[in-house]
Amino acid sequence: MARVVYQNAVYTGSIGGTTYSRNASGAIARQRVKPTNPNTPAQSQNRSRFGGSSGSWGSVDAAQRAAWNGFGKDSFVGHAGKKSGGVTGFQAYQSMFVTVANCLSIQRVITVTAPTAITLSHANFAYPLVPPQAALSGNIKTAAGAVLGVSIGGGCTLSSLTADVVVVLKLSQAISAAPVFTDPVSGEKVGFSVQISRPMSQSNAAVRASSAQLIGSCAPIDTVTGTFTSIEEISLKFAGPFDVGRFKTWFSAEDKIQLSVYMCSESGQQRLLGQVVVTAD
Numbered sequence: 001m002a003r004v005v006y007q008n009a010v011y012t013g014s015i016g017g018t019t020y021s022r023n024a025s026g027a028i029a030r031q032r033v034k035p036t037n038p039n040t041p042a043q044s045q046n047r048s049r050f051g052g053s054s055g056s057w058g059s060v061d062a063a064q065r066a067a068w069n070g071f072g073k074d075s076f077v078g079h080a081g082k083k084s085g086g087v088t089g090f091q092a093y094q095s096m097f098v099t100v101a102n103c104l105s106i107q108r109v110i111t112v113t114a115p116t117a118i119t120l121s122h123a124n125f126a127y128p129l130v131p132p133q134a135a136l137s138g139n140i141k142t143a144a145g146a147v148l149g150v151s152i153g154g155g156c157t158l159s160s161l162t163a164d165v166v167v168v169l170k171l172s173q174a175i176s177a178a179p180v181f182t183d184p185v186s187g188e189k190v191g192f193s194v195q196i197s198r199p200m201s202q203s204n205a206a207v208r209a210s211s212a213q214l215i216g217s218c219a220p221i222d223t224v225t226g227t228f229t230s231i232e233e234i235s236l237k238f239a240g241p242f243d244v245g246r247f248k249t250w251f252s253a254e255d256k257i258q259l260s261v262y263m264c265s266e267s268g269q270q271r272l273l274g275q276v277v278v279t280a281d
Helices: 041-057 062-074 089-105 205-211 245-249
Strands: 013-015 018-023 026-031 110-114 119-122 139-141 147-152 165-175 190-196 213-218 221-225 231-238 256-265 270-279
Touching (some): 165 190
Antiparallel strands (some): 013 018, 018 026, 119 221
């Protein structure tokens, strides 16, 4: 890549094998690269979902769009938990719409493996029409309504790509009554989703981030029943089998895999709770 100094002209675009553009350093010229487009089923599905969000935005009226613009500017938080610095209302809407579509497409049967004798009932993910009252905080509530922090604990497992994934939710304090899976700030019921990446031995951090694939979601949890006695962790099993396509050729026994676990609200907000490396068996 080379810097270019023009005399009374500004060039952008490509001529022959050279592409002209600008960055923070000024005008640059680089070799023209033809982008790849393998058009995999996953890509086609994602394009369809983004197209669906654009179409449904047309049903959002002027008052609702104004509310979305305010939410995007002042409240929207990206999936990694960092405030975006301001996005348009449509961008916030589209992000949440696609998250709902992704979660609905890959919901799993969820059971609590620890503590035992705990059962869950679920609400539904729903495409948002109006924005939530606030950004997702990534917390839930105790039975008494106090804020209860959630992170990822040890003991998460990936038994195989055709079996189950167990996610351990570590609570910020011991509880002796069923928690309420409602975000104390946004007021939304929350569930969870799990992503996997390439094996650690086959990739660097950038590749793992770009190749992460959603393998399961837990619908927003409505009620929790059972006995809690000074519990600090809750283990959720996402039932397989998982249809992970090309990922099947990446994994073998003893591979170290990065799991990323997100909290997802009923309207499609999401917040990264943590990442953990597990050994596939």
